[in-house]
Amino acid sequence: MTADADPRTERRFERMRPLSQGVASRLAADDVPAGPTYPGLVQSIALMRFRHQWIPHLHRKYGDVFSIRILPEGRWLVVFNRPEHVREIFAGDPEVFHAGKGNAILGPVMGEHSLLLVDGAQHKRARKLLMPAFNGHALRTYESMIEGLAKTEIGSWQEGTPFRSLDRMNALTLEVILQVVFGVTDERRLAELRPLVNRTVNVSPAVFLGWGFPRLQGFGPWRRAFENQVALDRVIYAEIAERRRETDLESRTDVLSRLLLVRDEDDPSGGGLTDEELRDQLVTLLLAGHETTATALAWTLHELAKDPAEERKARDAATSGDGDHLEAVLKEAMRLHPVIPMVVRHLMEPATIGGIDLPAGANVAASIILAHSSETSHPDHDAFRPERFLAGDVAANTWIPFGGGVRRCIGAGFSLMEGVAVLREVLSVYDVGLPAGAREVPKVRNITSVPKHGARIVVTRR
């Protein structure tokens, strides 16, 4: 360990070793619906690297429900996609349908209090305390700051020169997280945070896996990633301590300032979130909210650039202030290009889904890839048709990019508001086109599916 590490950082790494969580129960093939029979390692790799081809292939071969063998051996993922099955998964009792377990690998970075990692009563409490910072009233207070950041970003674009919109959207959504979520506006602190946060976001799956082995922590990429965490924690804890001393929190419009004011009504001492809880939730919001929103925006710009008629309609909407149309454009791009492939729950007790009895220990997934490409749910499913969202043609549990139930993405409203604000700024200044020969296919990057070539676009001032 590093001599100058905050003891809280060291404690987190000690406690959150992902592989020490173990497998609660090993299941056999006949405990779950049929699926491919190759070894868990092969199936886990196929699921991680080739999901856009492999999951639709399994659907064609096995039908609407199938099971994938995943590592460690003895674990299974039962994949569903029909709207009625998705509804049952989302409505499942949170004490039985756990979500945090599957994210244990993120523990050393996100921390034990992370909303993504906790279950049951702990999740209920954290969600209740975080929710007010993401309700409609709070979202409206973030909007003008996001517009300002988008204007600055867009102002730096070079007309006529193709560029990777994914990179520009990543830079912009990172700024949104730092300034609107963390509430940091001091340029010196921003300059200190940007590289630390970038390195945190870019931690590779190999580093995450390696944290299960304490001895690796002293070497190469694991040591560098740990030292980066030590440095990031130091800045975040300093920011929290300084912010606690501020007397104008009520008038501040950022997520951290709001979180500092929340009080737990069920706690007799009326306590709020501790420094460690705040750190864990901030890093969670950063990791969950930055690349996801940037990716959705890059796919949207790609689709508009590809389709001049839809681009013209979106530009008209931006000029006339028709936010509903812009939201439909964003939602349709998220339908065609799911950023996250599936949401998973771990069964703590036996449960029945779609009439199929499943044992405790099974993992169940609602496949976003399959739900969004269903021809029954979304006629002409390969086409980019934002109007389907305006005509009320999209039924419940068929468009699920943000998951659902008590675990539905807490930042869903935030990212839609951010996406619409960014599109409005881009399209009221520029015409967006596709550079000659540009094409796109999804590429897996950690958990998200990003446009492989960075969604290159070319802009011309209107």
Ligand code: HEM
């Ligand atoms: C296009 C952008 C985004 C997508 C596609 C997305 C997708 C998701 C999905 C699929 C889940 C899991 C839901 C489930 O298990 O049912 C989730 C959870 C979560 N998301 Fe997002 N997200 C996005 C943006 C954001 C933003 C902007 C934030 C915060 C600023 C955020 C914070 C979170 C958190 C904290 C959770 C955990 C919720 C819980 O377990 O209670 N996300 N997101």
